[in-house]
Amino acid sequence: MTAPLHDPRPTGPGRVSSDTQQGMRRRNLARVMHAVSAEGSLSRAAVASRIGLTRTAVSTLVDELIRAGLLEELGPERPGRVGRPGSALAVSRRGPAGIGAEIGVDHLAVCAVDLRGEVRARAERQGTNRGRSPGPVVAELSELVRDVVAEARGQGLWAAGLAVAVPGLVARDGRTVVRAPNLDWHGVDLGELLSPEPAFTVDNEANLGALAELWLGEGAPRDFLHVSAEIGIGAAVVVDGGLLRGTRGFAGELGHVPVHPDGPQCVCGGRGCLEQYAGEEAVLRAAGLAPGGDRVGLLAGRAADGDEAVRRALREAGTALGIALTGAVNLLDPESVVLGGALAGLAPWLLPSLEAELARRTAGPVCPVSVSRWGSEGPLLGAAHSVVRAVLDDPVGVGVGAG
Amino acid sequence: MTAPLHDPRPTGPGRVSSDTQQGMRRRNLARVMHAVSAEGSLSRAAVASRIGLTRTAVSTLVDELIRAGLLEELGPERPGRVGRPGSALAVSRRGPAGIGAEIGVDHLAVCAVDLRGEVRARAERQGTNRGRSPGPVVAELSELVRDVVAEARGQGLWAAGLAVAVPGLVARDGRTVVRAPNLDWHGVDLGELLSPEPAFTVDNEANLGALAELWLGEGAPRDFLHVSAEIGIGAAVVVDGGLLRGTRGFAGELGHVPVHPDGPQCVCGGRGCLEQYAGEEAVLRAAGLAPGGDRVGLLAGRAADGDEAVRRALREAGTALGIALTGAVNLLDPESVVLGGALAGLAPWLLPSLEAELARRTAGPVCPVSVSRWGSEGPLLGAAHSVVRAVLDDPVGVGVGAG
Incomplete structure (x- = not known):
């Protein structure tokens, strides 16, 4: 909100800085993704109408998203529509996937969800984690993550991020389990134990379950x-x-x-x-x-x-x-x-x-x-979908050229 | 977020509609008011530097705010500053005032706070309101409001709005007291009892006390x-x-x-x-x-x-x-x-x-x-300041020309 006293750049109402243009482009890419995602499939013209941009502007955005593997063309639309025939767009079934993981008291689970919201791979292991030290638990979880990521890769998906649900209090840094009494974990920095790839975040299981409730259905x-x-x-x-x-x-x-x-x-x-x-x-x-x-x-x-x-x-x-x-x-x-x-x-x-x-x-x-409606599957789904939402909210972050 | 399919208006990144320009002007007027309000007094150049606009743009905004009686010039600044001498600006001590009122279980109170946050008039009446019907209580309160508004008017102030604190649950319409058990009021529409001028809003006393806590000091x-x-x-x-x-x-x-x-x-x-x-x-x-x-x-x-x-x-x-x-x-x-x-x-x-x-x-x-730090005065102060904040947040709403 501050600028040098004699700022040489043009300012005032009507000024659109390159920051703002770049920010606007990022937001418009997200709006295109959300519009297509909400409808399942949509023509370029329908996207333009829905988000209030010109067809030309939308086409540029869509081309970028297709190149980045976030949108795909389903082939020519059926005739009978106004204007020249367009190709229906859909969110890609290949490309980025959200990886969700759950450290439960009695189980570990991992899943991969594509940008359409479908679970495409899933693995789980039963057995108590109570009183086990975090290292071996996270090592086992990481093995499941590798399996699920490999299975997803076989379907043309790559891991855009990992969100881990834990039954305890997580600090706002998104990596430290401050207190998980039923695991007997206190002050555990999972960030030191998890592989840096894919980028991860740790959250409380009730929070992630709530997000599943909020987003799905x-x-x-x-x-x-x-x-x-x-x-x-x-x-x-x-x-x-x-x-x-x-x-x-x-x-x-x-x-x-x-x-x-x-x-x-x-x-x-x-x-x-x-x-x-x-x-x-x-x-x-x-x-x-x-x-x-x-x-x-x-x-x-x-x-x-x-x-x-x-x-x-x-x-x-x-x-x-x-x-x-x-x-x-x-x-x-x-x-x-x-x-x-x-x-x-x-x-x-x-x-x-x-x-x-x-x-x-x-x-x-x-x-x-x-x-x-998601029951005990909620936290795991919420975790995977939190990654998917992050991709829809900022496609630039996962591979669309930063302009 | 929707527009006709073949919207003839230019759209896309870089487009700034007149809506957006008008919105930007409103926001910039508010930013000028808040900048001056936060500092007590500030030159045009300092305002420009603080909010990142040119001096020319700021001068136009400041002139409008002075014409509307929201800002005043304190006279030439002391020399020694860079550039030609400017006049220091301050939020006006005349012009709009926030009127706060409180219906307590055992008292009624009203005050007028100017845009600088000073209490300029205050009136109160002791005596229980418990079990009294709302009509006579609001009539008494309105009398106090009239007294305080008259006293404020004598000092060059006018009532920009009235906020009323009540010890009970208030519906989100900002006028209906759903339940105030200690007054024995249930489902009372204070909007029917209060004079339409100045524009009023009713809120719970704890909410307004919290706002005083948040805003003051x-x-x-x-x-x-x-x-x-x-x-x-x-x-x-x-x-x-x-x-x-x-x-x-x-x-x-x-x-x-x-x-x-x-x-x-x-x-x-x-x-x-x-x-x-x-x-x-x-x-x-x-x-x-x-x-x-x-x-x-x-x-x-x-x-x-x-x-x-x-x-x-x-x-x-x-x-x-x-x-x-x-x-x-x-x-x-x-x-x-x-x-x-x-x-x-x-x-x-x-x-x-x-x-x-x-x-x-x-x-x-x-x-x-x-x-x-405000104790039992908090709700009354929070009420008056909620009106003051509304003026600072949108000076157009109280008299600056709408464009």
């Missing part, structure tokens, strides 16, 4: 609280279509909202936190089951079979969730609450008591609670 | 939770320098966060909400004092005198605040918590137990808690 709310679980309970706060990250990147720690302030001691130092009542281990304990293995599958199976102890444990967890969510809804006034991650699979037994508690404590209309 | 955080009280307890969530309002405009209802979920019944329908432990009436009850009158003054006076019952009641309120704030801090990860409104006056006796509770329940660094 129709009619997602733009202001919601996404509650997720994998042993611990996390949440992500989405405000006006973006994540509220907090000063340190730690926003959304619903699991440590006090529910019964004099309740049992929690790992966080507090007492009676939500995790003590609705975390997976608390629910297993209340149901008289041993921890370990596919806990959610076990709970869901027993509940479906009518196991009264399991159903009661889930009812009580739902009540605790309802109390914590009452506080969250009072603070944030979201459009809705979405249960994602492992909670999605348990929703049939959690929801009735959760909703009853929320209603009981709410004056006026009750905030609607829905179940994620 | 140096070094305010840009991500904080502002906790306020006047019988009820409200809060405002500031994220990245802006208010998080929530879907319906109801965000920040800290008073109804459950603290002891099986605690006493609350007016909101819930049980054991924060207000049941830290609201003024709860504190008075716990201290064995009768409600009514200057409650905060009474509590502060007794506490200062060493009244052990009052001190204990305030300690317990601080603990309850600490529990509710633990949840809020976990969800929002703010840079700090600011105690404002009536809570500011009680801070010496609330803070120790509040901070202890927060520390006890927090792993890692504890979110700092500070006390508002």
Whole structure:
């Protein structure tokens, strides 16, 4: 916003500097990508009409995007349209792909998603990561990443970036796991362990699950609280279509909202936190089951079979969730609450008591609670799509000539 | 973002439509106002340097702002500067003023703030508004507004707008009080009761108090939770320098966060909400004092005198605040918590137990808690300044020729 006192460059209204032109070109490339991506396929004329540029300007942009392998031509359009026949454009099925990865407490997973949003390769490995040191876990994950990248390469795709979901607090640097109690990781710089290629970013699993909710499918709310679980309970706060990250990147720690302030001691130092009542281990304990293995599958199976102890444990967890969510809804006034991650699979037994508690404590209309359509796959999909969105948002960053 | 298929207007990079030029002029007028406002006084050359426009462009903008009475010339600058001597500019002490008003549970207050941020007129009336119907309350408030506007007019100021702080939930229409339990107002459209001139907006008192905190004085955080009280307890969530309002405009209802979920019944329908432990009436009850009158003054006076019952009641309120704030801090990860409104006056006796509770329940660094420098004057000042900011942000809106 500052310039030398006697700036020799022309300034004032009407001045368009080369910076601005370059920025405008970048934005227009992104607008073309988003227009085509949103529609599946679109002619140059339709792109021009949609984004309000001339056909000539659009053709230049489209040619650049085709050369960079981000758009492809589907062949001549069917006749009957006004003007000379054009070729329909689509986002390329070859070219850049987003690689998503998840370090879960009990599994590792990696997938490649192309610019159209299709999962084109996927690998996973079951087995607990709890208490394992980060080095071997990341080495295993990197092996899966290599496999998935190789499989994608066989289909003409290359890795535009890697996003890693972790069940813990991630610093705003996008690489340091500050605290992942259920892995017993504290202050782990994953940036030192991950290969520098492809470029990576690390984020909290609830955040990435929320982004999947926001981006995939129709009619997602733009202001919601996404509650997720994998042993611990996390949440992500989405405000006006973006994540509220907090000063340190730690926003959304619903699991440590006090529910019964004099309740049992929690790992966080507090007492009676939500995790003590609705975390997976608390629910297993209340149901008289041993921890370990596919806990959610076990709970869901027993509940479906009518196991009264399991159903009661889930009812009580739902009540605790309802109390914590009452506080969250009072603070944030979201459009809705979405249960994602492992909670999605348990929703049939959690929801009735959760909703009853929320209603009981709410004056006026009750905030609607829905179940994620992506469930425990959400964080992995959100991770891969965060890379895809970055490519659509700035095609110059991945290979279109910088002008 | 759409245009007709064969838009005859020139488009594409490099095109600057007259809309854009007009928008740019509006933005540049605002940048001039903010530059001068931030510095107190500034020469044309300094403005040009600061905002990166030519002196010629700035002079045109400045002349318009002087004609509209938003800027004034202070006379020739002292010699010794480079270039021909210019006249220092300042934001006008005459011209538009922001009118702030507050409907409190026990008082009404109105003030006029000029574009420099100085309070130039102020009026207030003590007396409970609890249970009074909105008509007579607004009629009394409007009388105070007329008095203050007349007093301001005598000083060469005119009312650019009115913002009204209320102790309740306000819909996003900026005029409907959806719920103000401590006034016993429900679904009151203040827009029907207020005079259409000056243009008005209604907002929650905690929101306006938070804006005062954000705008006035140096070094305010840009991500904080502002906790306020006047019988009820409200809060405002500031994220990245802006208010998080929530879907319906109801965000920040800290008073109804459950603290002891099986605690006493609350007016909101819930049980054991924060207000049941830290609201003024709860504190008075716990201290064995009768409600009514200057409650905060009474509590502060007794506490200062060493009244052990009052001190204990305030300690317990601080603990309850600490529990509710633990949840809020976990969800929002703010840079700090600011105690404002009536809570500011009680801070010496609330803070120790509040901070202890927060520390006890927090792993890692504890979110700092500070006390508002504006105290119970915050909402009124925030209201008036919200009008002033609107003038600085868009001088065209209040009288600079629209092009």
